Amino acid sequence: MLPDIRTGAVLPGTRGDERGSAVVDFVLVGSLLIFFFLAIIQLTLVLHVRNTLIDAASSGARYGTLADRTPADARQRTSELIGTALNQDYARDISTSEAEIRGIRTLEVTVRAPLPVLGLLGMPVSVLEVKGHAALPG
Known part of the structure; x- marks a missing residue:
């Protein structure tokens, strides 16, 4: 029980064994905030990788048309763009094919890359697949 500052009397309903609990609260809340901050940073990195892969696939498709x-030139161009922007590990599985979208023949570039789990490190079982298209001439 804590004494009253003015009178020195012990106030009812107070406990004197809570000294130092602010330090524990600070550590617990601080670690929770750091965890949330790092999770937001990782989510931002995943979105950056996804958008970069989409841009590289689309640019490669336009180059290939x-x-x-x-189409081999499209694969090569996509690989170069991904290797420059991210890492060559993200450019291991690139494929091209012809697709028809709304009656228009297109070149489709598909990139399958690891989903970044911790920083840019990804697990091979979690795969991010993106596609880029460009209209074929003629």
Whole structure:
């Protein structure tokens, strides 16, 4: 029980064994805030990787549909863009195919990459798949 500051008398309903609990509260709340902050940073990184892969796949598809280019050129260009922006590990599984979207023939570039779990490190079982399209000439 804590004494009253003015009179020195012990106030009813107070306990004197709560000294130092502010330090424990600070550590618990601080660690929870740090965890949430790191989770938000990781989510932001996942979205950045996803958007970068989509952009690389779309740019590769547009490059592959030029008059003097082939789908192999599209794969190569996509791989170069991903390797420059992220890491070459994200450019291991790139495929191209022809697809028809709303009656228009398109070149489709598909990128399958690991989903970043901790920083840019990803597990091979969690896969992020994105596709980019560009209209084929003719």
